[in-house]
Amino acid sequence: MKNLRPLACVEIDEYDLISAPKANYAELLRLKPSVSIHYDTYLNNFPTIQGIGANPYNNDDSNHLRTCYTGKTIARGKLLKRIVENQTVEFQHFCAYCLSHTRYTIDHYIPKEDHPAYSIMPRNLLPCCARCNGIKGQTWLDNGERVFIHFYNDILPNLVFIQGHLSYFRNLPTIIFTLQQPAGLANDHFRLISEHFTRLGLLQLYKNGINLLISDIKHDVNNVRAMGMEPTVEQIKSLLVQKSTNFKNGYGPNFWKAIAIDLLANSIRFLGSL
Structure with missing residues (x-):
């Protein structure tokens, strides 16, 4: 197992690129300041990210934020392509989660259903196979502890386990x-x-x-x-x-x-x- 390569980017700028052409741009622009705070928490305080609590957004705002990913725009497609192409040749093709199956999907490490602010955040989007994505689903915590490796942020040791x-x-x-x-x-x-x-x-x-x-x-x-x-x-x-x-x-x-x-x-x- 090896770490994936996080995309070198300004995360909130990617949010802007995704938001700009969308029909609900005004709503996404209104939500940007709070999304930026969530991004900062993810990037700067990941060791304690399990304590982020419940989704602070109402249903309408949550749905607006999720459209950043669920709406298949050109900007979204380009971002996902960049994330995949940023990996080594091996991990462009194979799933880092299992090292057994072919990579076909993108996992939201923190589920967009639970925390829609992270729906299109590059650091939260990890290439993986359909099997691992399906098993993991919306699970990332159990009893307040993370239960899956974050292949950008959890540095894998050069030790045989x-x-x-x-x-x-x-x-x-x-x-x-x-x-x-x-x-x-x-x-x-x-x-x-x-x-x-x-x-x-x-x-x-x-x-x-x-x-x-x-x-x-x-x-x-x-x-x-x-x-x-x-x-x-x-x-x-x-x-x-x-x-x-x-x-x-x-x-x-x-x-x-x-x-x-x-x-x-x-x-x-x-x-x-x-």
């Missing part, structure tokens, strides 16, 4: 993933990571993906053979180690595929089966 265990069942390899708190990772940070993984069912998702990963590895080895070469066990291991390194460079040290490949690369039984 996912462990894998390789075993065989009916002569087929399987890998069980677990979370383990490494030295140097604060309790609150690990709690948030654990909540994120549990609520999105990521460890089971990764386990379910092992067969396809192994199939891909076999294809890689067969491609080498198709070029007229018969790789040795050591050469296959080197191929896997390089594949894992490439994954870690692109997705971070906790990318499940890299962890799985490291285990497989060090398994004589697996290497001998290829």
Whole structure:
């Protein structure tokens, strides 16, 4: 896992760009001073953002603010495109929330239904897949604590907190993933990571993906053979180690595929089966 890149912009200026062409511009202009205060809170006091309280706007004003996102204007489309294109190639295509599915949607970290002031705030808009977006839904707090990683604001440590265990069942390899708190990772940070993984069912998702990963590895080895070469066990291991390194460079040290490949690369039984 890696952090997403927040868009370099003046957030309230983006609100202006979205508001200007809309039919309810006068209402959005009237609401701008209070929206600006909410933006400042988000940007400058995020560690305590869970204490923002209830939506202060009435129904009409809330609906006006939500149209900044629900109204599919050219300005809105350009903003979302900039947010996505600001990411690395890997995260333009894959979901940062799960590192398993293709990114197709935008998540409102703080739901626009609960806090419409953040409906079009770039820092609140995170690219993700439809699966994660659907599971998360309007949830971001439980008992006053945040329960999903904010991939702009929660700085992910360069520490390994996912462990894998390789075993065989009916002569087929399987890998069980677990979370383990490494030295140097604060309790609150690990709690948030654990909540994120549990609520999105990521460890089971990764386990379910092992067969396809192994199939891909076999294809890689067969491609080498198709070029007229018969790789040795050591050469296959080197191929896997390089594949894992490439994954870690692109997705971070906790990318499940890299962890799985490291285990497989060090398994004589697996290497001998290829």
